[in-house]
Amino acid sequence: MLTARRIADQVRAGDLDPIDVLEQALQRLAVREEHVRAYLDPDVEFARRMADVVVERLNRGEDPGRLAGVPVSLKDNIAVAGRSLTAGSRALEGYRAPHDSCVAERLIAEGAVLLGRTNLDEFGMGASTESSGFHATLNPWDRERVPGGSSGGSAAAVAAGIVPLALGTETGGSIRQPAALCGVTGFKPSYGAVSRRGVVAFGSSLDQVGPIAAHAEDAALLYDVIAGHDPLDSTSAPGERASALSVRADLEGLRIGIPEEFLDERVDKRVLQQIEKAVQVLGDAGAITKRIPRGRLAHMQHSIAVYHLVACSEASTNLARFDGVRFGPRVSDGHALWPLYEDTRGTLFGPEVRRRIVLGTFALSAGHADAWYRRALSVRALIRREFQQLFDDYDLLAGPTSPFGAFPLGEKLDDPVAMSLCDLLTAPACLAGLPSVSVPCGLVRKGSFKGLPVGLCLTGAQGDDPRVLAAARAFEVARGEPERSPLWELEA
């Protein structure tokens, strides 16, 4: 599979036909999708229409843009006008988005060919994509295992080599963790860097859209397309954004800290071995790597609790609109209002979503909000400040993305506490609004995750997205092209 950048360059030069690019992707989809079940709706006809539009633009002598002819798959919580938008929930089955999301507008404007709606944990709530209201997605490296989540469909589609690029969304780790478990690059931008308009909200103060790519450079390309101020998202950061691709991919002299809090005892030993090797690669490429003794991120230990309180509280209000009154399916005997609410929400929401709504409702309720929600906000502010202070001394922080590799399907599904550990190392950057990337850094050699990919997580200061992506590109160059899943070359 060509990189997105090469596809776009060749399409713009007239050396590659966007229709051929798409048909090849559709062939790969036809062969590999049954092994991963990454898509909720491949929406093939829509993709073909988009490719036709790119051809028409070329025929008119226009430049279709920076993603000319590149197939990009979108997580099914990102709206594309007239296309289905389920957010992985039965509560939105059959719903069609009335408008494009801001990111879809920008992709279309740059000539991307939107290919399919990818699977996710319902409303983004989960770390395995098993909580999808429709079906589980399988890890391209081992179909007995999860791809991570909640953007598991997007990560699996890229890791299976179906598309070079996909969009995910992240609230507590939902881009980086599946990217790590599938062996691809996933980037969560700074909060406010990418518009949330048209993205089904989960935890509004945490949610971000970001790229998942087979190559770090392509992640930077996709970031450049989607990032930038949107006046219709009031939380969108004002002003011009620096281009990530225009920053030189160079690690020379970069101060990279490895906080011991990131090397938690709950992190799998063999995952840690790969991270140590990756840090070696960073150092060999000229970065100044240094361990940061335990203590400077003292409040990070509360990240999971704080993350759940904040995200669930916000979700409990964000999901109130799914009441069966204006859109989506309705479960009702047609007579009384409250049974309509109860039956619709009680029947159509899955157990994880119901659990989080109950938790968030409790945390915001009178008499409990001070002890839970407001206290969580206070600790969040402390976590943010601790990170800010670290960036006085370091350009980037490094560590594992996930405490473990891809785990077997069903292993944690009935154990929410075990599942929540997936976010152990990713939730802090979300709480602090920081840009953070997961890049593949090798396969586990031995033990229960043998042969499965490990992700190196690089995190920067708020607004430093180009630098984080540049470091990821430089790492990929220094280490060499990542190992690919068995599906990568699979033909019919």
Place this chain on the structure above:
Amino acid sequence: MSAPASENAPVNWEPVIGLEVHVQLATQSKLFCRCPARFGQPPNTLICPVCTAQPGTLPVLNAEAVRLGIRAALALGCEIDTRLLFERKSYFAPDLPKGYQITQFERPLGSAGSLAVESEGIEAFAVSITRAHLEEDAGKVVHRQALSLIDLNRAGTPLLEIVSGPDLRTPEQAVAFLKTLRRLLRYVGVSDADMEKGSFRCDANVSLRALGSDVLGTRTETKNLNSFRFVAGALRAEIARQGALLDAGEPVAQETRGYDPDSGRTHLLRHKESAHDYRYAPEVDLPAYVVSVDDVQALRDALPELPAARRARFLHEGALSTRDADALTADPKLADYYERTVALTEQPRETAHWVLREALRLCHEGKRELAELATTPERLAELIRLVSAGRLSQQAGRRVVTALEAQPDLSAQELVEQLDLHQVSDAAELQHLVDEVIAAEASVAQRYTQGDASLLNALVGSAMQASGGKANPQRLRELFRARLEQRD
């Protein structure tokens, strides 16, 4: 749980009343989307993905609503919080698309204001304004037979909720406060404050306390009082109901009540125990919206002289009747028109009369704004001076006003000449007129001489008519009297 209406306030208890008023701000568009904020359109024609809460939509704060909200709060003498924050107030209702209302909870944009109330028949008093905050309105549920239909045209229109302190003591005070508030809001142009359209809605909090006590009693809240008459009726009913309970030694329960204007009673809507837990939480889709101190100052500077002050000035400077002063200060444009006219006539009472009767008549007849009249303050002032100088009768003056509007190129003086309306004061000419009328209406004249004094007006009227409105009515009266009383 119904309470009979009673005109009699309880003897041993003092009512304590506070009002919450929801005012729809007169913006072009809704508070968080670009849909028009208009009344009376077909159902669900003023909606978009944002105000119907489609997944993924985000609110964008309407700067005009902020401006109008601050303007209203400044007119109420409030302190202004320049850092606007919003909260989500959660509850499920079919007309609340998001399942939460975006409102201001912890930090209202205005606080600690007050409103002076002066009204005929009651002693002047002041009411504290506890807070004024921005929030979005809900839609409407319309019940048609077995169906419940939802109209979201109103969902997301901007409201300013104004909360008074518990400073009111009688239903009459409450109504006077609301009328003064409505006049002020209209005057500064932030709302049409039309109760029938629902753009000025009131909830009333009422409690009773023992006369002389400082301790507040348990209060009830009566919802959705959408006319002044209903406000007064509901307050009377609620005061009587609570008084009867307390007299009987029974406690008043903290609850939300409704008012039925047909029976004149209030009824229970819900107990406090079943009150909503609104689970207020920060509206994380809207970061703090900061208004500069300079912008607030500019809004303060742009406020006109407020109606209470202007009314007081008109009363003081012009010795106007309170009725005329009230009427002139109902609308800043009217007050401005009056002031421009009186500056030229220097006769406040006469000018108030001509402006309120004649200029407004022209507006009404021509369906025009004051500013659109051909009868400008300058032209009207010339006419008023002619009348005051005795050159023109009142009656003839009214004809000239009509002519002023119809013939914009001619001055009042020119029209008086064109219409030949110079007042006739010549004694011989008038005497002739009087004799003619007495001859023609001999029986009326006879009844007058027999003691029916009221018939003098009829005789003067006939003479005026015969003169084409030109005769000096004052002189006519004297002549009639002289002629008829002389016969005795």
